[in-house]
Amino acid sequence: MIRFEDVSQRYGEVQAVRGVTFGVPSGVLCVLLGESGSGKSTLLRMVNRLIEPSGGRVLLQGQDVAGIDPQILRRGIGYVIQSVGLFPHRSVAENVATVPRLLGWDAARIAARVDKLLAMVGLEPGEYRARRPATLSGGQAQRVGLARALAADPPVLLMDEPFSALDPATRRGLQAELRRIHANMGKTILLVTHDVEEALALADRIAVMEAGRLVAEGPPLAVLGWETPASVRRMLGAETLAFHRLSALRAEDFALPGFAPGAPLLAAGGTMRDALLLMLTHGTDRAALAGEAARHLPLSAILAAP
Amino acid sequence: MRRAHALALTPLALMAMLAPWWLGWIAVAPNRLLSPRLAALPDTEPVTLAWAAFHVACLALLLAAWLPHRRRFEEVAAVAAMLALVATLGLGASAALPEGAPLARAAPAAGAWVALLVLALATAVAATLRGGTPTIPLLAAVVGTGLLGWAGLLDSLSLVREATGRAAELRAALGGHLFLSTSALLLALVVALPLSVLALARPGVEAGFLGAASGVQVIPSIALFGLLIAPLAALASSFPALREMGLGGIGPAPAVIGIAAYLLLPLGRGLLAGLRVAPADLLEAARGQGLSPRQVLWGVRVPLGAGVMLGALRLAAVQAVGLATLAALVGGGGLGTIVFQGVGQLASDLILLGVLPILALSLAADAALAALSRLLPSAA
Numbered sequence: 001m002i003r004f005e006d007v008s009q010r011y012g013e014v015q016a017v018r019g020v021t022f023g024v025p026s027g028v029l030c031v032l033l034g035e036s037g038s039g040k041s042t043l044l045r046m047v048n049r050l051i052e053p054s055g056g057r058v059l060l061q062g063q064d065v066a067g068i069d070p071q072i073l074r075r076g077i078g079y080v081i082q083s084v085g086l087f088p089h090r091s092v093a094e095n096v097a098t099v100p101r102l103l104g105w106d107a108a109r110i111a112a113r114v115d116k117l118l119a120m121v122g123l124e125p126g127e128y129r130a131r132r133p134a135t136l137s138g139g140q141a142q143r144v145g146l147a148r149a150l151a152a153d154p155p156v157l158l159m160d161e162p163f164s165a166l167d168p169a170t171r172r173g174l175q176a177e178l179r180r181i182h183a184n185m186g187k188t189i190l191l192v193t194h195d196v197e198e199a200l201a202l203a204d205r206i207a208v209m210e211a212g213r214l215v216a217e218g219p220p221l222a223v224l225g226w227e228t229p230a231s232v233r234r235m236l237g238a239e240t241l242a243f244h245r246l247s248a249l250r251a252e253d254f255a256l257p258g259f260a261p262g263a264p265l266l267a268a269g270g271t272m273r274d275a276l277l278l279m280l281t282h283g284t285d286r287a288a289l290a291g292e293a294a295r296h297l298p299l300s301a302i303l304a305a306p
Numbered sequence: 307m308r309r310a311h312a313l314a315l316t317p318l319a320l321m322a323m324l325a326p327w328w329l330g331w332i333a334v335a336p337n338r339l340l341s342p343r344l345a346a347l348p349d350t351e352p353v354t355l356a357w358a359a360f361h362v363a364c365l366a367l368l369l370a371a372w373l374p375h376r377r378r379f380e381e382v383a384a385v386a387a388m389l390a391l392v393a394t395l396g397l398g399a400s401a402a403l404p405e406g407a408p409l410a411r412a413a414p415a416a417g418a419w420v421a422l423l424v425l426a427l428a429t430a431v432a433a434t435l436r437g438g439t440p441t442i443p444l445l446a447a448v449v450g451t452g453l454l455g456w457a458g459l460l461d462s463l464s465l466v467r468e469a470t471g472r473a474a475e476l477r478a479a480l481g482g483h484l485f486l487s488t489s490a491l492l493l494a495l496v497v498a499l500p501l502s503v504l505a506l507a508r509p510g511v512e513a514g515f516l517g518a519a520s521g522v523q524v525i526p527s528i529a530l531f532g533l534l535i536a537p538l539a540a541l542a543s544s545f546p547a548l549r550e551m552g553l554g555g556i557g558p559a560p561a562v563i564g565i566a567a568y569l570l571l572p573l574g575r576g577l578l579a580g581l582r583v584a585p586a587d588l589l590e591a592a593r594g595q596g597l598s599p600r601q602v603l604w605g606v607r608v609p610l611g612a613g614v615m616l617g618a619l620r621l622a623a624v625q626a627v628g629l630a631t632l633a634a635l636v637g638g639g640g641l642g643t644i645v646f647q648g649v650g651q652l653a654s655d656l657i658l659l660g661v662l663p664i665l666a667l668s669l670a671a672d673a674a675l676a677a678l679s680r681l682l683p684s685a686a
Contacts, residue, residue: 048594050590050593050594070596071596071597071598072596073596074593074595074596075596076596079591079594079595081587081590081594083587083588083591085588085591085592086591087605087606088588088610089609089610098595099595099596102595102596102597102601148595158594
């Protein structure tokens with residue numbers, strides 16, 4: 001769907017992106033992970049031509065984006081940024097309707113689409129349609145930003161640190177919302193973040209950037225598992241990596257049948273990391289799993305996890 | 307809070323009451339060329355009633371300043387005092403003019419002028435302390451004075467006589483003044499708007515444009531109008547079509563161009579500041595949604611900066627009305643014609659006859675554009 005071919009970018013003396021090549025398959029949520037200044041935002045903004053690469057090319061559905069009129073290209077790509085960038089002088093509904101209006105949809109179709117999208121991002125249309133962005137909380141504003149990006153049903157979504165400015169609880173809520181929307185709509189999403197936890201919570205694939213280079217790319221476990229490249233390990237730190245790897249694994253995939261008398265109960269959908277924390281808190285060597293059949297997870301399963 | 311009202315308004319009310327007794331109510335001259343002498347306020351019944359009403363209104367203002375919670379009462383009292391004073395002057399003038407002396411002139415004396423100014427100041431102070439603007443009460447005072455004049459109460463004041471004698475000339479000058487200031491404002495806008503938009507992306511254009519606009523400010527206005535005469539005259543003689551359109555070395559053309567040149571700086575600065583109100587991340591979001599540069603300009607930059615830009619337009623409009631006075635010096639017409647005639651003849655009534663409409667025009671332009679900016683939707 002999206003393909004970077006030997007893409008480079010230099011600003012004067014500074015080489016922001018150096019010969020990056022990788023692809024994002026259709027329907028995949030790919031997280032571009034890296035510290036600030038690693039070139040990940042620059043790479044993202046080359047897809048909708050807010051930045052033109054100084055070398056290499058970016059392909060969208062096999063077509064070089066350099067050959068597509070930037071305005072037409074951007075109307076076909078959803079774009080969400082950290083500061084949201086809602087138009088303060090327009091209502092929530094008008095903000096969401098931005099791209100459909102540019103595409104010349106009729107009023108009835110736009111109104112129906114706006115209501116559907118507001119409901120999808122968890123905002124009651126009747127209550128929020130006429131509100132001004134200034135009256136929204138940070139989380140609500142970013143929900144509107146997400147609805148605006150999805151308004152014209154673009155196949156591709158670019159998200160630049162979309163949840164970084166939000167408080168942790170709101171961030172987790174919106175991450176879950178994004179996962180759900182991604183699962184339902186099957187969009188191809190390229191999301192930039194510096195937050196490893198967020199990357200693990202969202203990603204189908206992770207691309208790690210460091211100093212303008214792509215240092216690792218693949219499914220989360222391959223990138224953050226035992227085979228993690230040395231440069232990524234250096235960047236993330238050993239204990240961070242170990243815990244993050246555990247939080248990418250679901251506890252029930254490693255559970256054994258049978259009761260574990262006296263063991264603390266792990267909530268449904270818990271990860272291996274949650275299970276380890278539970279055992280550390282209660283001083284036990286096993287945790288019971290919620291569910292119909294009796295199952296438990298011993299400490300040895302965590303130590304043996306891939 | 308009430309203390310502030312009392313402290314500010316008490317001396318003003320007292321000064322307004324005492325100034326006419328001390329510095330004189332009206333002055334009478336045998337004709338318009340001789341200097342006027344202070345005249346006693348005639349002892350007729352209407353005149354006595356009028357000045358009594360003036361004092362009652364001043365006392366009401368004083369009282370209102372000391373009483374708690376009298377919303378707008380102070381402003382009402384001050385406006386009433388102004389109107390009673392104007393009526394006193396009109397009635398006094400008609401009673402003070404000697405019988406059978408058609409050339410004799412009666413005008414407000416220094417004390418009356420001081421009282422009027424002090425009352426206007428008191429209105430503004432009261433409005434500001436209330437947290438509002440004095441536009442409505444001052445407008446009421448102007449309209450009330452107009453009504454008194456319309457009722458014939460002010461016919462004996464030399465200013466009104468001058469105005470009735472020169473009604474046609476005054477109308478023409480007012481029309482000319484409006485034409486000069488609006489065409490200069492439009493011309494400046496036509497030049498400044500595209501240059502400001504260009505300057506957004508090109509720092510070189512900004513430096514050149516604002517540098518040139520600032521440079522114009524150091525040339526004295528009369529000199530600039532004069533400097534324009536020669537090139538415009540040459541232009542008109544080489545292109546007769548331009549001359550037929552009214553372009554020439556003297557007349558409105560150099561004045562309009564000269565005034566517009568002065569307006570470029572306030573207008574250009576304000577427009578640029580307005581166009582820069584929209585923050586960078588909002589512009590990035592707009593571009594990222596696929597808005598064209600034109601849609602970003604009209605859909606995002608202009609609506610968000612409209613308040614700042616209207617403020618600049620307001621400043622420029624007031625400046626245009628003031629500068630248009632000097633157009634008379636290059637034969638451009640306008641109210642300046644009357645002002646400079648008055649200066650030449652040392653006739654203060656004539657000067658006032660030109661200056662008062664200029665004041666009214668700039669107040670009206672300012673109030674109209676302020677009202678327009680209140681109509682703008684706010685982000686909140």
